[in-house]
Amino acid sequence: MTNKMKDHLPKIDMEKMQRLLEIENQYESGQISLEEAHKLMREKVGTVRPYHLAYVEQTLKPESEDECIRVDMRKVIDLMDGFMDNSRPELPADHPIAHYYKENDEMRKLLLSVEDLVQYPLIKNQWLELYDKLREYPIHYQRKQNQLYPLLEKKGFDRPTTTMWNFDDLIRDEIKAAYQLLLDDKDDEFIAAQQEIIAHTRDLMEKEETILYPTSLALITPAEFEDMKHGDQEIGFAFIDVAKPTTTTTAPTASTDGFAADLQALLSKYGYAAGPQQELDVTTGKLTLEQINLIYQHLPVDISFVDENELVKFYSDTDHRVFPRSKNVIGRKVENCHPRKSVHIVKEIVEKFRSGEQSKAEFWINKPGMFIYIIYFAVRDAQGRFRGVLEMMQDCTHIRALEGSQTLLTWAGKDEEKPAETAEQAPEKEEETPKTVIKDIEITPETRLADVFEAYPHVKDELASRYLPFKMLKTPLGKIMLKKATIHDAGERSGLGEKTVIIMIKEAIAKKK
Incomplete structure (x- = not known):
């Protein structure tokens, strides 16, 4: 060093x-x-x-x-x-x-x-x-x-x-x-x-x-x-x-000179040079690189992978990420991605996975209005050799709140439920473009901000742009607070008062109607 x-x-x-x-x-x-x-x-x-x-x-x-x-x-x-x-x-x-x-x-x-x-x-x-x-x-x-x-x-x-x-x-x-x-x-x-x-x-x-x-x-x-x-x-x-920032990074093209061109020629020899639409053989099918990236981006969980050398190689880039990530962690020693007080736990997990003594470690975190589940798996190849650690993280607050059974098809924001129909049971009708219907909700001091933003997603950006204290709504801490914060809470904490916040929300809703 x-x-x-x-x-x-x-x-x-x-x-x-x-x-x-x-x-x-x-x-x-x-x-x-x-x-x-x-x-x-x-x-x-x-x-x-x-x-x-x-x-x-x-x-x-x-x-x-x-x-x-x-x-x-x-x-x-x-x-x-x-x-x-x-x-x-x-x-x-x-x-x-x-x-x-x-x-x-x-x-x-x-x-x-x-x-x-x-x-x-x-x-x-x-x-x-x-x-x-x-x-x-x-x-x-x-x-x-x-x-x-x-x-x-x-x-x-x-x-x-x-x-x-x-x-x-x-x-x-x-x-x-x-x-x-x-x-x-x-x-x-x-x-x-x-x-x-x-x-x-x-x-x-x-x-x-x-x-x-x-x-x-x-x-x-x-x-x-x-x-x-x-x-x-x-x-x-x-x-x-x-x-x-307005600058963008451009990927090398087929006309790129030097090393990139040589690499592309080498990949082409083995059938991997056709770009994002080239189908790759995976264990149970064929996927393009674009499809693989889309799958990772839409997983309901966050995934990170650390290789056998304890270097961070990958994390899934999801919009619902529980904790912030940055591409600067790629190639970084995993122990340097954690506070010093928890490094000994990281080292113990890797050592016991590497030795074969353990294959799974799980943790969960209870925060106000939020339950986070974290699990680590040892990754081994067909010969049983240790190849790294897979971390999966999920906000399970909604899952923990589920009760009873739901066997009927229910779309988010719909008022009524209807049984799921098979293709044979569905009556013949003209094809039409599916529409998402979001019901109106009553805006009162007791209304939860999370319910407002679920029904009207644009309102969060509108509030954040109009009044500085609402910038917090777009941060990781804001995500936690939103689980239980009401309009009354927002009015009290911002100093605006609940009546002003209700007016601002109604004005923001009206902009998109």
Whole structure:
């Protein structure tokens, strides 16, 4: 990993890096004062780049899972004062790193609001409104973990994955726990939790902006950042609206020169070069590549596959995905796709599958209004050799709620049921285009938002475009909240009031009628 990171950076003077580490250790341990440290920096080190600190961290410091939490970033910034440029880089507005900076700017404003509110007697609705915004911020961490960290790993800088991820999750969990204290009316505990959230969040933002983002700009190419934009859109953004990228990736054609043409010729020799409509022999039939992709996209479950080398090779790209995925995970070590606190479980599953001791592992997660089922299977070939791990994940909330039996054909949104007819039983009639009929539903404060959006899917986009708080409806967290949120809840949380929300919904419905 060491040489790999070095390959993607300007020339590194290793003696200078060693001197930098020694001064940093002496200052942080209290052996020398800041003034003495600055004197040594002038004499032995000179100018420092942010990626120098990242390189020292990656190659010269022993790894510790909680090091990112323990490191005092203010001391590092004080030590580097006058030796390292900490100014924010000038970036195009649509650059992925620019979005991280913008989200941090918005989060800083929210933290100022937290500091202001803690001075006054607690008014629950004020805090609920503020925390509805704060709870968006973990989307920022999801993009880091699924988009930025994988690219940095490929360049040899895997320290963010192994150390910063823990800090990301710590702050995410602190925000979640504080919100629950607020809901449970544990006012004193809730107020006491705010100071830690403020301190940790500000500290992590400084670590991001002092080292992580500048180092990312040094390691990741413009083309890779451009490609990152599509995955960022998949996961979403906290607090900000980002236009979808207009660039598209074009596949090589038959006229492509060089390696691609040679590869196409080789595939043609074995009958695999006719493109997406070429039928491929599968175990129980023939399917085109287009059909295979469509099947995966329409499966009612999410599927991921990790090969025998523990590399992520595939995931199904479904619209109903339970947890966010990004194509940057492809080719990534599976242990780097999980928080550090659960890596030992991942390793145990792979080891026991590989040894043949086990062949299946299942988990389930109960969230408010949502039940998620996860199962792992060992994949073995005809000779019994371990070839990888298949993960299947499904939101089973609806399935768990089913009762009795349903033996009659029922279309979603239909008022009445009718027995399913065979071709022989069906009366002869003129062919007509099937139509989907969605019944009108009564819009009251007790109406569930999920029912409204099921009947009128366009309303979600309309609300999200008209009023900022409703952006959350399109995030993974919003998906969970929608399971039980009513119009009354939406009015209270958004600050609009239930009457205004009802009017907005009715206006949005009317647009499509």
